[in-house]
Amino acid sequence: MGSEPGYRPVETVETALEIVALLKRRDRAGVTAIADELGIAKSTASRHARTLEDQGVLVREGEAYRLGTWFLDYGTYVRNRQPVFEAAKPKVDELAAATDEKVWCVIEEHGVGVHIYGAEGRHSVRTHARVGRRTPLHQFAAGKAILAHLPDERIGTILEERGLEAATDETITDRSELREHLETIRERGYAINREESVRGVRAVGAPIRSDSGDAVTAISVAGPANRLRGEVLTEELPALLLGATNEIEVNLAHS
Amino acid sequence: MGSEPGYRPVETVETALEIVALLKRRDRAGVTAIADELGIAKSTASRHARTLEDQGVLVREGEAYRLGTWFLDYGTYVRNRQPVFEAAKPKVDELAAATDEKVWCVIEEHGVGVHIYGAEGRHSVRTHARVGRRTPLHQFAAGKAILAHLPDERIGTILEERGLEAATDETITDRSELREHLETIRERGYAINREESVRGVRAVGAPIRSDSGDAVTAISVAGPANRLRGEVLTEELPALLLGATNEIEVNLAHS
DNA sequence: GTGGCTCGTTCGAATAGCGGGAACACATTT
DNA sequence: AAATGTGTTCCCGCTATTCGAACGAGCCAC
Numbered sequence: 001m002g003s004e005p006g007y008r009p010v011e012t013v014e015t016a017l018e019i020v021a022l023l024k025r026r027d028r029a030g031v032t033a034i035a036d037e038l039g040i041a042k043s044t045a046s047r048h049a050r051t052l053e054d055q056g057v058l059v060r061e062g063e064a065y066r067l068g069t070w071f072l073d074y075g076t077y078v079r080n081r082q083p084v085f086e087a088a089k090p091k092v093d094e095l096a097a098a099t100d101e102k103v104w105c106v107i108e109e110h111g112v113g114v115h116i117y118g119a120e121g122r123h124s125v126r127t128h129a130r131v132g133r134r135t136p137l138h139q140f141a142a143g144k145a146i147l148a149h150l151p152d153e154r155i156g157t158i159l160e161e162r163g164l165e166a167a168t169d170e171t172i173t174d175r176s177e178l179r180e181h182l183e184t185i186r187e188r189g190y191a192i193n194r195e196e197s198v199r200g201v202r203a204v205g206a207p208i209r210s211d212s213g214d215a216v217t218a219i220s221v222a223g224p225a226n227r228l229r230g231e232v233l234t235e236e237l238p239a240l241l242l243g244a245t246n247e248i249e250v251n252l253a254h255s
Numbered sequence: 256m257g258s259e260p261g262y263r264p265v266e267t268v269e270t271a272l273e274i275v276a277l278l279k280r281r282d283r284a285g286v287t288a289i290a291d292e293l294g295i296a297k298s299t300a301s302r303h304a305r306t307l308e309d310q311g312v313l314v315r316e317g318e319a320y321r322l323g324t325w326f327l328d329y330g331t332y333v334r335n336r337q338p339v340f341e342a343a344k345p346k347v348d349e350l351a352a353a354t355d356e357k358v359w360c361v362i363e364e365h366g367v368g369v370h371i372y373g374a375e376g377r378h379s380v381r382t383h384a385r386v387g388r389r390t391p392l393h394q395f396a397a398g399k400a401i402l403a404h405l406p407d408e409r410i411g412t413i414l415e416e417r418g419l420e421a422a423t424d425e426t427i428t429d430r431s432e433l434r435e436h437l438e439t440i441r442e443r444g445y446a447i448n449r450e451e452s453v454r455g456v457r458a459v460g461a462p463i464r465s466d467s468g469d470a471v472t473a474i475s476v477a478g479p480a481n482r483l484r485g486e487v488l489t490e491e492l493p494a495l496l497l498g499a500t501n502e503i504e505v506n507l508a509h510s
Numbered sequence: 511g512t513g514g515c516t517c518g519t520t521c522g523a524a525t526a527g528c529g530g531g532a533a534c535a536c537a538t539t540t
Numbered sequence: 541a542a543a544t545g546t547g548t549t550c551c552c553g554c555t556a557t558t559c560g561a562a563c564g565a566g567c568c569a570c
Contacts, residue, residue, distance in 0.1 A: 007548080009306040011527075012267040012557070017310050024332055031518055041559045046518065051264040055272050059364055063517060067333050069362070069369040073387035075330020077279055078322050080385070107324070109314055114324040130335070132328035262519080266556070267528065286547055296530045301547065318546060 015040065016048055020067065023058070028066040075132065079116050082107060084208060084217045087251045089117055091244045092219060096121040098240065101223040104129060106142035106205075108150070108216050111158040113143035125224055127198050138178055139167045141193035141205030142220035148185040149207045149215035155182070170195045190238045191218075195225060202228040206241040208248050219245055270295065271303055275322065278313070283321040330387065334371050337362060339463060339472045342506045344372055346499045347474060351376040353495065356478035359384060361397035361460075363405070363471050366413040368398040380479055382453050393433055394422045396448035396460030397475035403440040404462045404470035410437070425450045445493045446473075450480060457483040461496040463503050474500055 018038055023029060029037070035045040049065050052058040059068040079085055088105045096103040096119035105117040112134045129135070137143035137158065147155060164173045172178045185191045193203040203222035207215035221237050222228075228237070273293055278284060284292070290300040304320050307313040314323040334340055343360045351358040351374035360372040367389045384390070392398035392413065402410060419428045427433045440446045448458040458477035462470035476492050477483075483492070 007305055008302060008527085009309065010267060010271070010302050012265060013271045013303065013306050014310065016265070016268045016271065017312070020329070024329060027336060032516080042518075043520080043560080044558055046520095047263060047265055047557085048268065050262055050519095051268050054264060055269065056365060057272070066336075067329060069330075069333055069364050069371065069387060071326055071329035071333045072369070072371060073330075073389065074275070074279060074322060074326035075324075075328075076385055076387040078324055078326045081282060081321075109324050110311060114327070116324065116327060130331055132324060132331040134328065263556085287545085297547075298531080298549080299529050301549095302528085305548095 015044075016052065019045070019048055019052070020057070023065060023067050028061065028064040030063045030065070034065070079131075082116060083255075084248070084252060085116060087248050087255070088208065088217065088219065091248055092117055092119045095119070095219070095221060095240060095244055096124075099221050099223075099237065101125070101221050101227075102127070102129075104142060104220045104222065106140075106146065106218050106220065108137065108143075108146045111137070111162050113137050113140065113146065123223070123227075125201055125222060127201055127222065129222075135197065136162055136165055136167075138164055139171055139193075140197040140220070141191045141203035141222070142218035143205070144182065144185055144191040144193065145205040145207040145218040145220070146215050148182040148191065149209060149213070151214060167197045168195055168199050170199075172196065188238070189242060192233065193220075193222075200225050202233060204228070204233065204237040204241055206238070206245045208245050208252070210249075211253065219248075270299075271307065274300070274303055274307070275312070278320060278322050283316065283319040285318045285320070289320075334386075337371060338510075339503070339507060340371060342503050342510070343463065343472065343474065346503055347372055347374045350374070350474070350476060350495060350499055351379075354476050354478075354492065356380070356476050356482075357382070357384075359397060359475045359477065361401065361473050361475065363392065363398075363401045366392070366417050368392050368395065368401065368473075378478070378482075380456055380477060382456055382477065384477075390452065391417055391420055391422075393419055394426055394448075395452040395475070396446045396458035396477070397473035398460070399437065399440055399446040399448070400460040400462040400473040400475070401470050403437040403446065404464060404468070406469060422452045423450055423454050425454075427451065443493070444497060447488065448475075448477075455480050457488060459483070459488065459492040459496055461493070461500045463500050463507070465504075466508065474503075 019034055022034060022037055031042055031046045031049060035042040049058060053060055057068060057070045058065045092103045092105050100121035100123045102121060102124040103119045104115050106113045106115050115129050115131055115133045118131060135143060137147040159175060164175065164178065166173050172181060190204055190206040195202060201222055202225050203220045205218050205220035208217040209215045219241060221241060274289055277289060277292060286297055286301045286304060290297040304313060308315055312323060312325045313320045347358045347360050355376035355378045357376060357379040358374045359370050361368045361370050370384050370386055370388045373386060390398060392402040414430060419430065419433065421428050427436060445459055445461040450457060456477055457480045458475045460473050460475035463472040464470045474496060476496060
């Protein structure tokens with residue numbers, strides 16, 4: 001079930017990206033460390049690192065290289081170019097202020113959920129989530145909300161390629177159970193995450209749909225299980241969320 | 256005054272980065288457009304683009320490629336790894352709330368200033384600044400604050416390599432004038448930007464120094480010229496800023 | 511002071527693989 | 541049905557990448 005290229009990838013670019021990925025794992029590394037860990041010659045590692053430095057991608061500190069703010073520049077560019085971001089940001093901020101919980105805006109890319117913006121409420125829980133973070137769609141509220149509103153064939157492809165890895169013992173890992181669950185989400189219009197991604201954390205997520213009815217974006221409110229229960233979880237928050245996503249959809253259609 | 260490699264850069268990586276840079280300029284482009292604009296063969300452009308897509312860097316939408324949230328992931332990683340970010344963020348937020356103006360945290364990299372975090376006040380001016388944005392150090396308050404507190408030889412190198420490009424007609428473009436100006440900043444401990452980067456916008460910036468006395472970070476408060484004048488500009492804001500940077504420096508030393 | 515260790519850089523040579531162009535498949539248009 | 545547009549595939553030639561070894565610069569210990 002691995003990946004089958006089929007075409008001829010540019011291997012030199014792949015090694016460059018391996019260096020970048022390595023520097024994300026190790027934070028900083030010298031030429032020797034890079035060469036050792038990737039199994040390439042020191043001279044090759046040196047040439048790559050210096051090239052990436054000259055291009056502004058890497059920064060050298062003495063004898064070590066680390067990732068530079070080049071990524072920050074491109075990262076914010078990418079976020080600002082998301083058409084939904086500008087429309088969703090103020091509403092996400094509003095929701096965070098109104099609920100005092102953590103609110104996230106999530107988009108789908110390459111079959112996984114990407115957190116593109118988060119707003120803090122006064123009592124926000126601290127999860128592992130972070131702007132840019134990737135999470136399997138089936139593991140959290142916003143992801144399930146997106147998944148439920150994708151074209152049916154797309155859902156199949158994603159489940160096929162990504163599988164149903166568990167994050168906690170509440171994560172839905174059975175395919176037919178997930179299918180039923182998604183059907184419920186479609187009927188209700190929102191998704192609930194009951195400690196399926198992080199133990200002790202629940203969330204409500206609602207999709208932002210385009211004219212075609214598909215969703216590539218969702219918004220979620222996350223908080224501790226003891227606050228998000230009863231009618232708050234099943235009535236109040238869904239109502240708030242659906243109001244917000246509805247407004248965002250309208251704003252998006254008129255821009 | 257051009258760049259003299261001196262070593263042998265990896266040209267394949269350079270073309271890959273050219274594609275990425277192109278997609279930042281044009282937002283989205285197909286294989287043919289990429290090949291035409293960069294003067295490479297379509298097959299080469301296709302292979303590069305698909306490689307970058309497989310690595311998660313690019314996303315394809317139909318027949319067009321665009322930059323993916325890969326950059327967002329790496330970008331926030333880079334920011335969170337800045338030791339100063341965690342310490343400065345709460346203070347920047349505080350300052351924005353206290354002054355109701357836009358507050359920026361800026362670091363130096365490759366001889367230019369990089370905005371790594373910004374907090375909005377209720378009356379924030381909207382400038383071209385943006386997280387990740389690069390600005391020549393001599394053009395703005397935070398940049399000048401950093402520049403003034405770098406090792407003397409470093410200052411010379413930066414001015415040599417980067418020059419003194421003007422942003423407005425108030426920008427300091429004379430080298431000896433700038434040197435004197437930096438001396439004043441060192442004496443005062445803070446820098447003032449009087450419409451030197453954006454017409455109608457003034458700012459105050461103060462450095463965050465490490466134990467060695469050098470600064471690689473600064474914080475600034477920016478606002479419209481009609482609000483930032485008189486004692487507000489020369490007394491109140493500098494005092495607030497210096498208080499904040501002082502606290503940040505202490506927190507940094509004890510971590 | 512001097513040998514040894516580690517770091518990164520440089521050099522030359524060999525071959526892997528990058529780049530280019532033409533032919534291809536496919537869709538949309540005229 | 542022909543024409544133009546898209547991206548992809550194939551193969552060949554030659555460049556540019558890769559490697560390994562030799563080199564030079566720091567640094568520490570003895």
